Amino acid sequence: MARDMFExxxxxxxxxxxxxxxxxxxxxxxxxxxxxxPKGTNVHDGNDCLGVVMLRSGCxxxxxxxxxxxxxxxxxxxxxxxxxxxxxxxLQSITFDVHIDAEENSECxxxxxCAFSSVADRNPDIRIFTLETAVSRFSDVMWVMQQILFMxxxxxxxxxxxxxxxxxxSDIINLTHEQIARYIGSAREVVSRMLKYFSNEGFVxxxxxGIKILDKNRxxxxxx
Amino acid sequence: MARDMFExxxxxxxxxxxxxxxxxxxxxxxxxxxxxxPKGTNVHDGNDCLGVVMLRSGCxxxxxxxxxxxxxxxxxxxxxxxxxxxxxxxLQSITFDVHIDAEENSECxxxxxCAFSSVADRNPDIRIFTLETAVSRFSDVMWVMQQILFMxxxxxxxxxxxxxxxxxxSDIINLTHEQIARYIGSAREVVSRMLKYFSNEGFVxxxxxGIKILDKNRxxxxxx
Numbered sequence: 001m002a003r004d005m006f007e008x009x010x011x012x013x014x015x016x017x018x019x020x021x022x023x024x025x026x027x028x029x030x031x032x033x034x035x036x037x038p039k040g041t042n043v044h045d046g047n048d049c050l051g052v053v054m055l056r057s058g059c060x061x062x063x064x065x066x067x068x069x070x071x072x073x074x075x076x077x078x079x080x081x082x083x084x085x086x087x088x089x090x091l092q093s094i095t096f097d098v099h100i101d102a103e104e105n106s107e108c109x110x111x112x113x114c115a116f117s118s119v120a121d122r123n124p125d126i127r128i129f130t131l132e133t134a135v136s137r138f139s140d141v142m143w144v145m146q147q148i149l150f151m152x153x154x155x156x157x158x159x160x161x162x163x164x165x166x167x168x169x170s171d172i173i174n175l176t177h178e179q180i181a182r183y184i185g186s187a188r189e190v191v192s193r194m195l196k197y198f199s200n201e202g203f204v205x206x207x208x209x210g211i212k213i214l215d216k217n218r219x220x221x222x223x224x
Numbered sequence: 225m226a227r228d229m230f231e232x233x234x235x236x237x238x239x240x241x242x243x244x245x246x247x248x249x250x251x252x253x254x255x256x257x258x259x260x261x262p263k264g265t266n267v268h269d270g271n272d273c274l275g276v277v278m279l280r281s282g283c284x285x286x287x288x289x290x291x292x293x294x295x296x297x298x299x300x301x302x303x304x305x306x307x308x309x310x311x312x313x314x315l316q317s318i319t320f321d322v323h324i325d326a327e328e329n330s331e332c333x334x335x336x337x338c339a340f341s342s343v344a345d346r347n348p349d350i351r352i353f354t355l356e357t358a359v360s361r362f363s364d365v366m367w368v369m370q371q372i373l374f375m376x377x378x379x380x381x382x383x384x385x386x387x388x389x390x391x392x393x394s395d396i397i398n399l400t401h402e403q404i405a406r407y408i409g410s411a412r413e414v415v416s417r418m419l420k421y422f423s424n425e426g427f428v429x430x431x432x433x434g435i436k437i438l439d440k441n442r443x444x445x446x447x448x
Contacts, residue, residue, distance in 0.1 A: 064366070066374035093360040096367065124348035131355030136317040138362040142288070143320065145369050149409070150290035185373070 003029040006109060013054060013082065016125035024119045031115035037102035046097030049089040049113035052130075055081050058106025062086075063182075065099050072148070072185045074098065075140045084133045089113040090120065091134055148185040156184045157194050158222035161204070165213050174210040227253040230333060237278060237306065240349035248343045255339030261326035270321030273313040273337035276354075279305050282330025286310075286322050287406075296372070296409045298322065299364045308357045313337040314344065315358055372409040380408050381418050382446035385428070389437050398434040 006029045011017050017025070037043050043060060044050045053060070060077040062085065077083055084091060085098045090113050120126040147156055160183060164173050173180075181191040195211065198204045203215045203222070213219060230253045235241050241249070258280075261267050267284060268274045277284070284301040286309065301307055308315060309322045314337050344350040371380050384407060388397050397404075405415040419435065422428045427439045427446070437443060 064370060066370070070374055072369075072373055091359060093356055093363060095363040096370070124352060127352050128348060128355065131352065131359055132317055134362065135315060135355055135358050138358065138365070139317060139319040141362070141369075142365070145296075145365075146288060146290070146320070149296055149372065150294055 002032060005029075005034070006032050009054070009056075009109065013080070014126075014129065016123065016129050019125050020119065020123050024123065027115060028111055028119055031112040033110050033112075035108050035110055037106045037108070039102055039105050041102050042099070043102055043106075043108075044086050044098070044100040046099050050086040050100075050110065051113040052087045052090065052111040052116050053077070053083040053100075054109045054111075055079055055083075056107040056109060058102060058104040060106055060108075061101050061103050062098050063101070064096065071099070071182060072144070073183050074144060075137065076103070082133060084130055085137060087113040087116065090117045090130055094134065144185070153186065153190060153194055154197070154222060156186070157191065157198070158203075158219050160184050161211070161213060162216075162219050162223045165216070165219075171213040171216070172207060172209050172211070173213065176210075226256060229253075229258070230256050233278070233280075233333065237304070238350075238353065240347065240353050243349050244343065244347050248347065251339060252335055252343055255336040257334050257336075259332050259334055261330045261332070263326055263329050265326050266323070267326055267330075267332075268310050268322070268324040270323050274310040274324075274334065275337040276311045276314065276335040276340050277301070277307040277324075278333045278335075279303055279307075280331040280333060282326060282328040284330055284332075285325050285327050287325070288320065289323050295323070295406060296368070297407050298368060299361065300327070306357060308354055309361060311337040311340065314341045314354055318358065368409070377410065377414060377418055378421070378446060380410070381415065381422070382427075382443050384408050385435070385437060386440075386443050386447045389440070389443075395437040395440070396431060396433050396435070397437065400434075 003026060007025065010028065037058070046065065055077045057079050060083070061073055062075050062077065062083060063071045063073045065071045083100070085094060086100060088094060120130055147159075157180070160180065161173055164175070165171060177191045177195065178188045181188045184191070195204065199206065201218070203213070203219050205212050205214055227250060231249065234252065261282070270289070279301045281303050284307070285297055286299050286301065286307060287295045287297045289295045307324070309318060310324060312318060344354055371383075381404070384404065385397055388399070389395055392398075401415045401419065402412045405412045408415070419428065423430065425442075427437070427443050429436050429438055
């Protein structure tokens with residue numbers, strides 16, 4: 001039953017699928033669950049091992065949290081994306097904790113970490129796939145870090161708005177200042193101040209639904 | 225000749241060494257060079273592929289650099305350490321550039337990236353070792369990032385001094401304020417101001433050779 005449900009998907013997303021034994025396939029499928037998270041719920045609080053998360057629909061935000069509650073978005077998962085950093089028992093060398101929230105109603109398949117790990121132990125191809133997935137996130141996180149540490153605020157905000165506009169294929173950015181601040185690792189006050197500046201310059205205007213992009217080209221220039 | 229020189233070391237540091245063929249061993253050894261870098265020289269400027277670096281003696285600083293010259297130390301390599309992030313042709317999924325400087329006179333063995341990569345392609349054990357080395361640096365870098373983004377300056381400086389004291393087994397920290405600032409991702413002025421505060425509190429005192437730690441316990445408390 002579980003196998004009928006999950007195998008067609010695993011075949012598609014796991015490059016190692018055809019290289020593992022039939023009993024390993026069976027074992028992974030029977031240790032997979034389909035889980036739904038309503039918008040706004042916490043998916044992972046950094047403790048224990050959540051497992052290997054595959055996002056079927058919705059959006060998950062992966063972030064780190066300081067003791068005093070400050071958070072920095074590392075990346076967001078969209079349909080088709082996979083998260084290995086939530087599987088601490090699969091990746092022993094990952095010693096930091098990530099938190100995950102559902103930003104939209106999200107449907108996931110989650111492979112139990114210990115089950116995945118035990119199959120990976122006897123299949124170098126799985127081990128390589130797992131590590132490569134983690135290493136590619138390393139690059140994402142370094143990008144975020146460079147943005148936060150090196151880049152001036154106006155540029156960061158312009159890049160965010162420009163990318164968001166392209167991603168959603170809409171010139172209305174339907175997010176609060178608070179949410180934008182969290183995405184770009186800043187404070188709400190700073191984002192509000194900068195948006196006011198952008199608005200004065202005629203790049204954007206506040207709209208009932210969020211922020212309306214008026215001048216894509218100048219925003220793009222600023223983002224370069 | 226190259227094999228006589230490098231094999232005893234590779235046997236020790238590469239967990240995959242006994243699992244690869246004799247011709248692969250030969251190939252890696254003939255593509256390895258022994259290189260010395262005098263203190264202060266730039267070892268890697270972020271471009272091209274330097275190769276897989278093994279540090280035999282000395283100290284290398286691995287850092288990222290912004291366009292306007294601001295830099296953040298990711299980690300330092302000491303004798304016995306290995307750097308994979310300098311081998312961009314081995315790790316395709318690493319898309320950011322690191323820079324490396326010799327902080328002391330340093331002796332390295334460097335395996336050519338393309339040679340290492342071609343042997344790794346036919347040996348999953350090498351591929352796994354390479355990726356695991358990179359992933360464990362991911363954790364180091366996340367630690368640095370959390371320090372910089374989340375932690376107050378006094379705590380960061382206390383941790384740095386305490387760790388440096390233990391690492392060098394000396395209560396004199398033989399570094400300039402400028403150097404300390406670079407290690408902890410801050411500005412010289414901030415470090416000087418904070419050291420003055422530490423000095424007023426009786427934790428440390430300026431000495432001819434650098435900074436003398438007077439009260440290890442209180443420094444340790446601050447670092448907790």
